Amino acid sequence: MNFQNSFAELGSAFSQPIELSPLHEPLLASWNTDAAQLLGWDSVPEQITELLNGQIPLERPPVASLYAGHQFGVWVSQLGDGRAAILGEIENDNARWELQLKGSGPTPFSRGGDGRAVLRSSIREYLCSEAMHGLGIPTTRALCLIDSKTPVYREEVESGALIVRMAPTHIRFGSFEVFASRGQTDEVRQLADYVIQRFYPECLQSDNPYLAFYQKVVERTAEMVAGWMAQGFSHGVMNTDNMSILGLTIDYGPFGFMENYNPDYICNHSDHSGRYAFNQQPNIASWNLGALGNALLSLLETKKAQTVLDGFKDLYLTAYKRRMSAKLGLNKISEKSEKLVDELLHLMRECQADYSRSFRFLSRESTWDQAAKQFGDSKQFKTWLSRLAECRANHADCERLALSQNPKYLLRNYMAQIAIERAQQGSYTEIDRLLRLLQLPFDEHPEDEEYFAEPPDWAKRLSLSCSS
Secondary structure, three states, X not given: OOOEOOOHHHXXXXXXXXXXXXXXXXXXXXXXXXXXXXOOOOOOOOOHHHHHOOOOOOOOOOEEEXXXXXXXXXXXXXXXXXXXXXXXXXXXXXXXEEEXXXXXXXXOOOOOOOOXXXXXXXXXXXXXXXXXXXXXXXXXXXXXXXXXXXXXXXXXXXXXXXXXXXXXXXXXXXXXXXXXXXOOHHHHHHHHHHHHHHHOHHHHHOOOHHHHHHHHHHHHHHHHHHHHHHOOEEOOOOOHHHOEOOOOEOOOOOOEEOOEOOOOOOOOOOOOOOOOOHHHHHHHHHHHHHHHHHHXXXXXXXXXXXXXXXXXXXXXXXXXXXXXXXXXXXXXXXXXXXXXXXXXXXXXXHHOOEHHHHHHHHHOHHHHHHHHHHOOOOHHHHHHHHHHHHHOOOHHHHHHHHHHHOOOOOOOHHHHHHHHHHHHOOOOHHHHHHHHHHHOOOOOOHHHHHHHOOOOHHHHHOOOOOOO
C-alpha cells in the first residue's frame, strides 16, 4: 500500500518518524464500509490488519506530530501524538484522506505513557465519529477497529485496541501554538502556508491570505459548535490541542449526548470546575480561537485578527438559531421562532424532558401527544404547542424539515456500554449493529426500535473520565 505523507515532508520540526509497536494477536473487530469507499476500497484489503498493526513495513515510516496546547485553560508547552501515528494520505476522487492510527504504541511525545488505547475508549470513538457524520456534524471518520490480546493498564487491566481515523488533516490549534510559544515564526508561517495551500486554497485569492484563513477557521468552528449544541452533544475536553484546524470534531474522549435537558450538563467527571459544561462550549470555542489567533499574530495585524474573532459570536448564533428553528420545522429564523425555542428549552429544563426524544416527537403532529408526555402533560407545554402549530404554515413541509433535523437515534452512553461489554466477551456484532443504525440516525429502523425507548435506569449511573 503506497501512502503519500505531505505532512511528514514539512520536516523534523513538525513531526518525528516512529516505529509502530504491534499489538499481540490483533483481530479486525469492525470494518466501516462507508468510510472505506472514500478511499476507493470496495472490500477489505488483503492483510490490512497486519499492515495497520505494524507487522508489514511501510515504504515510508509513519510519523508522530508535535503540538502544544491549553488543557483546561492551563498552558502545556509540549504535547504531541503520544499514542497516535500518521500513516500518510490516500487520494481518491480528487480528495485526500490522511490515515492516523490511535493506540499504535509509544512515540517521542508519549511523556512516559504506554502509547496504547483500550478497547473501551476505542469503541466509543469509533461509533461516535460515525454517529456525528450521520448527524451532519463535521468530524473525523473511523475506518476500522482492531482488538487484541495486549494487556493495557488503566483503572484496571483492559485489552489494547487500535482505531484508524480519517481526515484531510489532523492538524490542531496547538500545532501552531507550540511554535508561536517558542518564537519560531518561520515554522508558524510554513505550517500556515501548508494548511492554506492544501485545505484553504480559496484564501490565496485574498489580499491577506492569512487573515482569510483565520476567518475560515472561525466560520467552520462556529458551524461545528452550533451542530453540537443543536444535537445536545458535549465534547468533554475542549482543550486547544483537541480543536481541528478544519473545524472537525476530533479526539472523542468523555463525550456525551445529553438525555434529560440540562444546560449545565458535564459529561466528564474529571471536569470539576465545569469548564467544558454543555452550555460553556460556545464560549470555550471562542476562547480557543483567541488562542489560535495569538499563535498567528506574527502573520496577522492584531486589530484585524480581533475583528475576525469578535465575529464568532454572531456566526455561531446565526448557525445555532437556524438549526434550532429547523428542529421545530420552521425554515426561517424570526422573533417568533427564537421565542418558541427559548420557551421550549425552559420547559424542558423544568420538566426534565428528554432532549432528543422530545424533538423527535415534535417533528410529527401525529406524535405530539407523546411529546406532551415528556413534559408531564403540562398545561404550559400544551399552550406552547398550540403556538407552534400556528407557525407551521405548510404542515407536510414542516414535518419533512423537522424529521431531517431531529434524529431518532443517538449514541447514548448506555448503548456504547452494551457494545463494549459484549466486545470484551468476544462478540463484536453489537458494534456493527450500532454503526449501521447511527450512520442513518434519521431513519425509522423499526428492527432497532428498542434504542428509541427510554434509557434504562442503570444508564444514569455511568460515569466517564478522560480515559474514556
